[in-house]
Amino acid sequence: MTSRSPTYHLMTRPGYGAEGRRIRLVANHFDVKLTKTDAVFYQYTLTITPDDVWGYKAAQNKVYGRKIVNRLYEIYSKELNNKRFAYDGGSSLFTVGPLPQNNFEFTVVLEDSSARATAAGPGDGSTVGGDLKRSKRSGFMKRFIVGIKFVAKFPMRSIALALRGSEREDAQDALGVLDIILKQQQAERGCLVLRSCYFDGNHTNIVDLAGGVCACRGFHSSFRTTEGGLSLNSDVSTTIIIKPGPVVEFLLENQNIQDPRQIDWAKANRMLKKMKIKAIHNKMEYKVIGISKLACNMQTFSMKERNSEGETQTVEMTVYNYFQNKRNITVTRSASMPCLDVGKPERPCYLPIELCHLLSLQRYTKELSFQRRVSLAEKCSQKPLERMRVIADAVNDNRYDKDPMLNACGVSIDTRMTTLTGRVLNCPLLKVGNMEDCVPRNGRWNFNQKTLLQPCELLHNQWAIVNFSGHCDLSHLSRELIKCARNRGSKMEEPSVFLEEDREWMRSDPILRVEKMFKKLETKFTEPPRFILCVLPERKICPWKRKNLYQFGIVTQCIAPPKSLKDQYLANVLLKINSKLGGINSLLSVECKRSIPLISQTPTMILAMDVSHGPPGLSFPSVAAVVGSRHWPLISRYRASVRIQSPKLEMIDSLYKPGENGDEGMVRDLLLDFYKTNGGMKPAQMIIFRDGVSDSQLMEVLNVELNQIIKVFEHLGDTTMPKFTVIVAQKKHHTRFFIADNSDNVPPGTVVDNTVVHPRNYDFYMCAHQGRLGTSRPIHYDVLLDEIGFAPDDLQKLVHSLSYVNQKGNAAVSMGKTASLSLLAFCLPPSSPPPDDVECSFPSSVAPVCYAHLAARQLSQCFDLSDTSGGDLPNKAGVPHLPELHENVRRSMFFC
Structure with a gap:
């Protein structure tokens, strides 16, 4: 068979959507006029x-x-x-x-x-x-x-031509120069510049997150070519910085202690390394390279001095005595503490720690604790009206009309936000138990007085509850969960086993704690149970899921229950349990009626792909995940396939890998599963969602990743290639929408495909969820290829509906909900540090994309950071092998 492997180009916009209620919106884009196109x-x-x-x-x-x-x-x-x-x-x-x-x-x-x-x-x-x-x-x-x-x-003419739809590579170069002019303007003002975000360190922009860590509010500014012309996209941004001030005070706050004698100096050394400090005795700035081995009053160094006869001799002197005798400075508080080394490895230079102050605007690059993440979301989120005001003030304060470089190239920036028309799509109708209708309101629905569509059955001897938390009544939890399940039509009997962790192990290493708990389980079950409910403390990290997913093949649900067990909380837990055990909570009405345009009539498979990266600065392997739909014509059930790849590699390289250790790639696994679950039927159409790529990587998605998928079909001997529709979902952008003359967030289902979209390519913005914290962030969808041939309205309604097939909750999918953070803090490996720009609103994307994101995050726990002693993972023999999921959970929705 001849290899297809064509070279694709980004498709142009075929038209505009028309369905939905029209709504007047304001976008944080500012019109830019080019008065010197000959520049x-x-x-x-x-x-x-x-x-x-x-x-x-x-x-x-x-x-x-x-x-x-x-x-x-x-x-x-x-x-x-x-x-x-x-x-x-x-x-x-x-x-x-x-x-x-x-x-x-x-x-x-x-x-x-x-x-x-x-x-x-x-x-x-x-x-x-x-x-x-x-x-x-x-x-x-x-x-x-x-x-x-x-x-x-x-x-500059290339920008004008690009605005009229011409494909010009030099237009992006010219836009890049305009962005550099903005960066230079902010750098000259003394701002911290991170990509296209600027932070000035003004105390009014600093928010204390506790532990010596602060959030610093700043701004993002970049030029964009849009359908409405060239625009300046300006938005609020936030980064995490070290709290400036005395080093000793920082360490006490960072380690949450009161007495300096309790400072963990090994931890302090890791925290302070490479930070910049200012010495208060000479007003000079230094970079910390480490901490002295001895205390200030014991640490010595060699120095030359003249004796009474004028001869030079070398003497040994303590740092304490030097400052006392030579500088007339008495070191009091830190005499018994180590010194900061601000010299070079071969020539140390010691400063008493009490004379050192941390400089402002130094980024915090460690992981944020659960409490700080919640604090960040609560303190730094801004309601729409406030965000609009802050953005408008920033554009006015920057005085772009006075910048000599912008004036020289004829750039004039309007200070008014762009107005445009959006549309609000109707929420899709859902079907629950007994095929009863369920109508979402404001992007949410509930199962009050309703039952699950296909509830699972959990018998007495099939499950257990284990408790790693010291304060939870397991009997009460069990009774309330069973009551909630029965009210939703699920047959759940009381578990046969309740296991409490022995107090003597609570302060042990997490791996040891899990091993001890499983030894207890083995004495209670002759065969692994079907399901385990695991109660966890919020602030711990534990490899619990790794043990279940890989070694024993047990479906598990981790919870950190509140003190008061409300029915809504238990209902949400039940939805996750039911999904993982193979049940179905709800379906779209159009799924049941087989009335989804172009999908219900032709065998269609939906794929979603994402990559999770390790912490910056470490050679920690990236984890790629692909989820695929299983039961056509349904679009609500998925299976995941996960592999690891080289650190920081965004393009997935294992979609097709023939003959490599018997592993032929992720897509083949999912295609064979689709074939089996659909009675030998092959997909004639494939809709591919890709998450996490930037504008510069769109062509790689088409010409690298899509070609790998095509090779899978060729490898399987298919003579007829399916039609492909490829869509990229972008969360990391700075376009926001506000309702004109209204302080509320845009309503769920808001879609925008005009004015601020690309002047040539096929893209649109959609906000499917109800923004409850801060300002809603829409997802930016780039349609790279559409061989299936969806009408714009049909594609937008499909994307909107796919946000409601979420089986793990009762709302249009919202990436990164605060409620899930406590579980991630325990079940997953340490999160990567905050990016250059931290976003506190939670964007909603299609459910398959969220599933791929969750699968990649969960499976990344296969790497034990403790084995690296805080350093890079060894990678001399290439990327380490990821073990396969246990057969019992491989086809489950374990990522819910």
Whole structure:
């Protein structure tokens, strides 16, 4: 058979949707006018070469780079025809129009008063530690040879052509230059710049999250080509920073202790490493490289001093005595504490910790605890009206009309938000027990006075309850859950086993705690039970699910129950249990009636794909997950296939892997399962949802991942290839919608496919859920390919309906609900640190995408971080092998 493997291109918009109630909206996009379309951006490569060894590190430093470029302009502006620069902080300069020549070489002298150049001995720049020559360099001059060389040019006209639908690669380059101009403007104001987000550290923007950690509010700004023209997308953003102030106070708060004598210095060393501090005795800034082994009054160093006869001799002196005798500073509070080492590995430089203050705007890159995540969501969320006001104020305060570079390229930014028309789709009708209708309200529904469509049966000897929490009445929990289940039509008998954890193991290693609990279980069951309900404390991490999913094949549900067990809480737990055991809670009415356009008439399989990455800075394998629908014409039941791949790799490389250890890839597993569950029927159509990719990776989804899926069909010998529809769901964007003249969030079902969408490509925004915390964040759907041929209305209604097939809850799916955080904190490995921009609203996506996300997250617990001793996972022999799920749970919806 001839390989298909075509090269795809992003499809153009076939039309617009028309169904739904029209609604007047405001978007956080600001119109941009281009008054000089004949302007041209010129790109130059910037090389900074130190004239001596002392300037080498400065040449590699972005902060120094900006200082050097600013100094260059001050000295040589006439030679450069007074051309303003847009500097990216790295190796590129941009100008509007050309410089007088293509190559320049300048000498720039920069006075350096940094502590890194003068640090010696105890770090005050004095003649200590026998480093007389080095100590005299306080405020010395650094010389750099700066080269400027022409590379390319990007006409502003390309942006105008792209706005009219032309495919122009240089248009994205020109937009990138405009974004660099925005970054430079904020960097010159002293802001922390993270991609396209800016944080100024003003105390009014700092929110204390406890534990020495703060949330810092800032802003996102970027230029976007839209159907309505070029726009500036401006939004609120948040990052996590270290609380500035005395280092000792930070450590006490971070470790939640009162007495400095209780400080865990090993933990403190990990926390403080690479942080920047300011010494209060000399007002100089340093970077921490570690902590001294001995206390301040015992840690010694060698220094040279003259005796009474004028001879130089080397003496040993403690840091404490040095500051007491040489600097006339009495170290009181931290005399018995270790010192901060702010020198170099081969030349330590010690400072008493009480003289050190943490600088502001330093990112916190460790994982956030459950309590801090909840605190972040509560304190940093903003209601729509407040968010609109903050965004509008930020655009006005930035005074873009005064920026010389924007003026030079003819960019004029309106200060009013864009108005547009959206549509609100009707909530789909659901069917529950006895085929009774269930009508969602505001994106939610409940099972009060209703039963489950296909309830599971759980007999007395088939399940158990285990308790890792010290405060839970298991008998009461069991009675209330059984009562709730029977009210919803599910036959659930009292469990045969109640197991409490022995108190002596509660402070042990989580792995040991789980082993001890399973030994107890083995004495109670001759064969593994069908189901285990596990009660967990909120603030613990435990490999409980790993043991069940891989070794014993037991379906398990973890809960951290509140003190008061309400019926709604128990009903939500029951929905998850029923889904995992093979039951069905509800179906779409159109599923039951087989009336979904183009799907109910033709065998169709739905796939959803996502990748979960490990913490930044670690070579922790990424986990890829694909879920596939099983029982056509239903679109509510799914199975997952999971593999691991190279760290930080976003494109999934194991969709098709012929002949590799008997593993032929994830898609083959799901296709064979579809074939078996549908009586030997093969899918004639495939709808693929992809989560987590950026705009720059859309073509890779088509030409890398889709081609892998095509190869799976070829490998299975199919002569007829199915039709494909490929849709990317993006959560990480900054477009928000507000109801004009209204303080409420947009209603569930709001869809926008005009004005702020792409001028050429097929995309739309949809908010399927009811925003309850902060401002609703819509999902941005990019339709990359549609061989099936959906009408715009039919595709939008399908996407909307797929948000309601959620079997693990009773609301249109919302990614990252606060209620699930306590369970993730226990059942899953430590979360990755907060990204550059933290979003506190919870976007709703189609249920299959959420399932893929949950499956990848759950299976990532197969890696035991304790084996790495806090470092990288060993990866010399390639990516480690992920064991297969136990046969008993492989086909279940374990990810619910």
